[in-house]
Structures are given as structure tokens and as C-alpha cells.
Amino acid sequence: ALHAAAIAATVIDAGLDVACFPVADVAGPETTAAIGDRAFGDDPELVARLARIAARTLDAFGVGAVAKHAPGHGRAREDSHALLPRVDAPRAELEARDFVPFRALADVPFVMTAHVLCEALDPERPASLSPAVHRLLRGELGLRGIVISDDLAMGALEGPPGRRAAAARAAGADLALYCPGDVEGSEAVLEAAGELAPQVEARLAGLLAGWTARRRPLPAERIASELERRLSA
Numbered sequence: 001a002l003h004a005a006a007i008a009a010t011v012i013d014a015g016l017d018v019a020c021f022p023v024a025d026v027a028g029p030e031t032t033a034a035i036g037d038r039a040f041g042d043d044p045e046l047v048a049r050l051a052r053i054a055a056r057t058l059d060a061f062g063v064g065a066v067a068k069h070a071p072g073h074g075r076a077r078e079d080s081h082a083l084l085p086r087v088d089a090p091r092a093e094l095e096a097r098d099f100v101p102f103r104a105l106a107d108v109p110f111v112m113t114a115h116v117l118c119e120a121l122d123p124e125r126p127a128s129l130s131p132a133v134h135r136l137l138r139g140e141l142g143l144r145g146i147v148i149s150d151d152l153a154m155g156a157l158e159g160p161p162g163r164r165a166a167a168a169r170a171a172g173a174d175l176a177l178y179c180p181g182d183v184e185g186s187e188a189v190l191e192a193a194g195e196l197a198p199q200v201e202a203r204l205a206g207l208l209a210g211w212t213a214r215r216r217p218l219p220a221e222r223i224a225s226e227l228e229r230r231l232s233a
Contacts, residue, residue: 004057006227009220011063017211018064020112022054024101025074034079044100051101055108062215064207067105069114069150070137071127072098080115080156084126091120099141106142109207113137113149113173115156125171126156129164134172146200148175152189162188169193174200 004021011019025031026047027039040050055065072094076085089098102111113128122130128149137143149168157164165176165188174197178189196204 001053001057002223002227002230004054005061005218006220006223008058008061008063009218009223012061012215012218013220016063017208018066018110019058020066020068021058022051022065022067023069024048024051024067024105025069025072026097026101027074030077031074032076032079032085034081035073035076039074044097048101048104052104055105059109059211060214061218062211062213064109064211066110066112066148067102067108067145068112069116069127070102070111070143071114071118071121071133071141072102073114073116074098076114076116080150080154082155084156085116087116087118087120089118089120094118094120102137102141102143106144108145110148111137111143111145112177113147113168115150115154128173129157129167129171131171138172146174146203147172149173149177151177151179153178153180153185160188161185162192165189165192 007019007021023035023038024047025035025039026044027035027042031039040047051067055067058065075087075089075098078085115126115128117126121136122132127133134147137147152161152164152168161178165178168176176189176193178186
């Protein structure tokens with residue numbers, strides 16, 4: 001909770017409303033360093049509990065949580081910032097381990113999809129561009145949050161930014177995330193992504209109103225100092 005409070009304080013100080021946290025990936029011996037210690041651990045039930053505490057803490061301070069990277073990035077050996085990881089685990093193993101935290105985070109306001117190809121779910125497309133995976137998130141896992149893609153500029157994906165955004169939206173993503181900030185790419189993504197669905201726009205407005213009502217100044221330096229003290233104890 002203290003870690004999440006420190007993140008909330010940082011986000012509020014920056015004038016932002018949402019934090020791309022918590023990481024709900026279950027770590028394993030093969031987990032890429034790109035996830036590394038951002039994961040809460042290798043026990044899916046523990047990851048679920050800690051991720052829920054983090055999400056609730058953010059919400060209590062008026063910051064929106066993003067559970068990531070669905071349906072799980074913990075088995076990926078490669079860094080999806082650079083190339084597309086492929087996971088060959090059977091579906092039963094994914095259900096017993098990787099899906100567990102995301103089921104527990106069904107009511108978190110946002111969920112971010114992974115640029116990871118899970119062969120048991122879709123042998124051709126990464127989760128972020130897969131209609132089958134988006135249906136699984138909404139159906140079997142019961143996720144009710146707004147679905148956002150991971151950064152579409154990452155090396156795991158191919159093609160120009162606009163094509164990537166169109167594929168993410170066609171797969172079922174509500175929002176397409178594009179992080180580099182270059183004007184040409186951003187314009188292409190905005191055009192390809194299209195308008196927000198009215199129900200998503202209404203939900204965003206409701207979430208923002210709730211966060212604004214709960215938000216209050218946080219002693220960022222004191223929280224950071226206490227967090228550092230506990231980590232070094």
C-alpha cells in the first residue's frame with residue numbers, strides 16, 4: 001500500500017489521473033528482465049492480493065489503476081519493447097497461473113493488453129491485436145475495465161503506427177496507446193483509432209469525476225522517505 005501511495009503522490013503532483021500500475025504478471029524463472037522486479041512475485045494468489053491492494057490504494061487517493069499486461073507477460077522470455085515474445089504453454093497452465101491475478105482485478109478501471117503471442121490462445125497474433133484474446137478477457141476472465149493496448153510503438157509489433165492502432169481497435173481495445181510523441185505517428189494513430197465509443201466516453205467521465213472528488217494532496221516526500229526506510233530495513 002505504501003508503494004502504491006508513493007506512486008499516487010507522484011501522479012497527482014504531475015497533474016495526471018491514471019497510473020499504469022499494478023503489474024499483475026506472475027513471475028517465473030524465465031521472466032524477461034523487462035518485467036523483472038515490477039512483478040509482485042511467483043505465486044499467482046499473492047500477486048492477485050498485492051495487485052488488488054495497489055489498485056484500491058490508488059483509487060482511494062483519486063488515481064486510476066491499470067492492471068497489466070493481460071492475459072499475462074510473466075512467461076515471456078523476450079523483451080516486447082524489442083521483439084515479439086512467443087509463449088507455448090498449454091491453455092490449462094495459463095488458466096491455473098497467468099490468468100489468476102486478472103480475474104481478481106476484474107473491476108479495476110483499466111486493463112492493458114500484452115504484446116505477447118500465446119500460441120494456445122491465438123497462434124497468429126499477439127494478445128494486444130487478437131480478437132480471441134479480447135473476447136477471453138471480457139468473457140472468461142470477466143474483466144469490466146476499459147481495455148487499453150500496450151505502447152503500439154514497441155518492437156514486438158510490425159507495420160506503421162496507424163495500422164497497429166487500427167488492428168488493436170479492431171481486436172477489441174477501447175483505447176490505443178502510442179508513447180513516442182512524434183507528431184506524424186500520433187496523427188496516424190489518432191486517425192486510425194477513430195472516435196471513442198459513447199459508453200467508454202461516458203464511463204471515463206464518471207471515473208474522472210469520482211477520482212477528482214476523492215483526490216487530496218499527499219505528502220510525497222514523507223511517503224517516499226518512509227518507503228525507502230522500510231525497503232532498506
